[in-house]
Amino acid sequence: MHNTLEFEKSLIELENKIIGLENFSKENNVNLVSEIDILRKKLDQMKRDVYANLSPWQKVKIARLQERPTTVEYVKTIMPDFIELHGDRLYMDDAAIIGGIGTFEGIAVTVIGHQKGKDTKENIKRNFGMAHPEGYRKALRLMKQAEKFKRPVVTFIDTPGAYCGLGAEERGQGEAIATNLLEMSRLKTPIISFVIGEGGSGGALGLGIADRVCMLEHTIYSVISPEGLSSILWKDAGLAEKAADIMKLTAKDLLEMKVIDKIIGEPLGGAHKDIEFVSNNIKDYLIKELPALLKLDSNTLLDQRYEKLREIGK
Amino acid sequence: MHNTLEFEKSLIELENKIIGLENFSKENNVNLVSEIDILRKKLDQMKRDVYANLSPWQKVKIARLQERPTTVEYVKTIMPDFIELHGDRLYMDDAAIIGGIGTFEGIAVTVIGHQKGKDTKENIKRNFGMAHPEGYRKALRLMKQAEKFKRPVVTFIDTPGAYCGLGAEERGQGEAIATNLLEMSRLKTPIISFVIGEGGSGGALGLGIADRVCMLEHTIYSVISPEGLSSILWKDAGLAEKAADIMKLTAKDLLEMKVIDKIIGEPLGGAHKDIEFVSNNIKDYLIKELPALLKLDSNTLLDQRYEKLREIGK
């Protein structure tokens, strides 16, 4: 595993020791079954403790892991017949946001999500999941299409934020996100959003106005990055850990503050350890929530969505 | 007058001679009142004959005159309180198409038109009235705004065609025009279009789907320029005059073929000789046609607009 997390080091060390014992046992024909079993249980308990008590900063680290499953991997497992649809019909196809259609449990669904790369080359193509205005406009086009064909929309949020560059400003990053907020608030079809990694600021919210908002267990959602906050507050981006502590950016914080509806459980060690596990949890959530939303007439749906937004910070 | 038209030369020559006689009469105190009066009448008759029998190619020449009033001049005379609104909210403000709001006869109206320049400098800014996709998208934004606020839309058509360049292709010239055709066909507010100069191909039609389409007396409307047609048919752009003869591109032709609804009269010598005259004719037409269109419920309005398009080449 590349990108070892600091707080996982002792776990990995113990795991390596256990493997050593196993090899010793096999090679020397010494029976250590019960001893190893005890150690494995201990390791498992340690892992549980670590992952149950992750600090906000540790959550930030996990949420940003390059091994973490991205939108396209969840889509593949949840909707194997997914067809990607490209382009905003205006300026460019932005690879930092992907979208398309597929079937889930016998209904057609539109899926849209930020897309990070799995390696440096792909990350350059996908701009590390930081979309330009055309990414948000592609998303909007596909959402309007979903509305027309009465397909529910599922969005996956995973971005450090909307891109801050010349072209993005020139082509109206602010306008593109603002328009998505407004249009998503009145889109006449159910929307369910999942934060699967980083929920970075306006760039995250641009896909995040929904009837249900969920966060995976080890994800974050915030108005600014911890680095950004610490550099503003203390003129020192290095104090990001301290910033994370006061930001209330974890799934648990947001659920407590009633900003999100549900935490989707991850396997021990994070989503990348078992994507099927997470996908099944997402599927179960969709199966539980979609039918009721699809049954609502569009006025009730929109009224409820509005009230949900309306309540935050009332 | 710069840009003298070939067929006006004899008229101008006679006019100069009459002025010469007038000066002579004044300077030498010779009474030539009745003689000059006869000559003036003759000149007037000659003008009438020339302008009543303009060849298609002569019409092309008049339609393209740089002195010809442009959208902004008609707007100023018809709607003195016009407020120009800029930008497509996507990429750029295209100066080749202008739009905005104003009041006409006590109602709010949205006006949109191609805008040519009055001199070379302005023509460079306005790209000789050849719009990029962003021009058509600005027009669409303003039309959707008009629909929202139940304002009728008046468009002025005056373009050699949509611009054929790299950027225009890159940003979807075809998509922009196509979208306007579709959206104008279902815009829930009356649309009245006036061809005030050149109605060049798809670039003209992109502002031309309307409940009423009028052409000023000396304007043209065609699928391709005469130069373009002759270079395709005979590999010689110089045979444009010959091409114009077979194209049926004058207001009279289009009225006869029932492609347009009305010819708006111009003063002798063309619209630039008396813009008030033309503006009053346009006002009169609007006053005559708008009330009935505004009274229609939107279904009837759209059904009639559809039938109108549907009938052409059925």
Add this chain to the structure above:
Amino acid sequence: MLSEIFRKKKKYATINLYEEKGYKNIDKKMNPITCTIKEEKDLNDASKIKCKNCNTYVLKEEAKDQFYTCEKCGYHFRIEARERIGLIVDEGSFIEYDQALKTIDPLNFPEYEGKIHKAEEKSGESEAVITGEGKINGASAILCVMNPNFMMGSMGCVVGEKITRAIEKAIEKRYPVIIFCASGGARMQEGIFSLMQMGKTSAALGKLSDEGLLYISVLTDPTTGGVTASFAMLGDIILAEPGALIGFAGTRVIEQTIRQKLPEGFQRAEFLKERGFVDQIVYRKDLRKMLYKILYIHTLGGGSNA
């Protein structure tokens, strides 16, 4: 209703069902191709065609098996409308509409009638588009298929009228519409009438859209001019064949305007996808499957009409 499906706990079953019914066997059902290729004029040998891209001579029979693409470089040859229909619809399912519709030469344009006659003789068709209904792996759709060889696939009144009628038929039958575009643009010989077909077809698609019906546009080589600036670009989903030339203005016109050569790949399908105007590039051999897949997903609708 979806909720019923959910209640019955047929968890994850639908996708398998769908795989079974649809994708797997689709290639086997492909129709035999019998038409000949007529566009490649510079033939030395009637049994061979030359690939414009890599200049290889390909045996026609072999090209057919490759869905009229070059085995060596993947170049997609232009194909006649009927061949296209053969590649796409279930055998025997195509019902043609308005075959008899012919132009009335509205401008009385010099030499136009003669050109029409020649095009008829050359192509065996009466106009630059064939419209009708058919089934794709059992899914019904209205199809309009343009013929790039009938007066360069140009759009006059008949093309506009046939496409408009087909769209209106789709509204009546509540079928999706698929248009295969292949056109040099508006038909100059019909003057302003040909321009107005852009408005007419676009308005018909507006009605289709208002009815919540699906329109898939398939851009093939070449899709230019008035067709690009109307129905070609109005698909809910826009597919394109690899390498297809797609643009508003012609290459020559642009080069004259900007006084320089166009960059490599400009106005090609791949360029348009990059620029955000094409949803996917689909190889011809995969097109039937992709269309079926879209139609299948689409018929599942959302919650309210499933």
Add this chain to the structure above:
Amino acid sequence: MLSEIFRKKKKYATINLYEEKGYKNIDKKMNPITCTIKEEKDLNDASKIKCKNCNTYVLKEEAKDQFYTCEKCGYHFRIEARERIGLIVDEGSFIEYDQALKTIDPLNFPEYEGKIHKAEEKSGESEAVITGEGKINGASAILCVMNPNFMMGSMGCVVGEKITRAIEKAIEKRYPVIIFCASGGARMQEGIFSLMQMGKTSAALGKLSDEGLLYISVLTDPTTGGVTASFAMLGDIILAEPGALIGFAGTRVIEQTIRQKLPEGFQRAEFLKERGFVDQIVYRKDLRKMLYKILYIHTLGGGSNA
């Protein structure tokens, strides 16, 4: 109804009427300005302010007469919300809403309360926006006016809530909404709650739009961050003051990202107009007139609601 107007043959009369009622006298009705400018900190002399643009020292009294713009270069000084209201609405017509609304510090954020207190003291206001209703030359409107000096005009829950309530009031009263934007962005101290105000205000504007009501956004210096990515950019009509900084990302953030200096004029109002995001640049002295003109034209509606 328009048709009635037409039938009565009151030809061309309305425009004159309108000129009489509206434009001509509007400047004379301008309110006296009594507030002081608080943003320009580097003063040597309390009676003078320094122009950031041309570095001239301007007498405050003279600046006031120029609507707080520099006489020499036209630079628009930042002004407090109440001064803005004084420049725009008819004297005595402004009724303030929700003045008592105060933040509850939802994250219990370190030092936040102290900062709020300081901002209150410095500005004499309780939050970064003043909302209410007023008349502009007799035309009623809901106004939200941001205060660039109250914690940099940042948007927390109170700003979001006050603006949302004002929009809801506009729906109830069927009034148009005018928001004067001036903001450094979201208020970090309220974390995710501040982010969600972007969604809340945008959703309220969606409702306003669905009701067919007008929203005019006026962008003043500076309009950035979360405000730009929500209500600032959602105006049916978007006006901007000359030279105003308008953008999503801050200048420093962009320069760090792209590792180069930004070009002159980047993210200024004039640049945004050129790029298609601003309808018009309006000098502060003409703003009241322009707003009235738009409100006037708007109230004439189209045929069906006139």
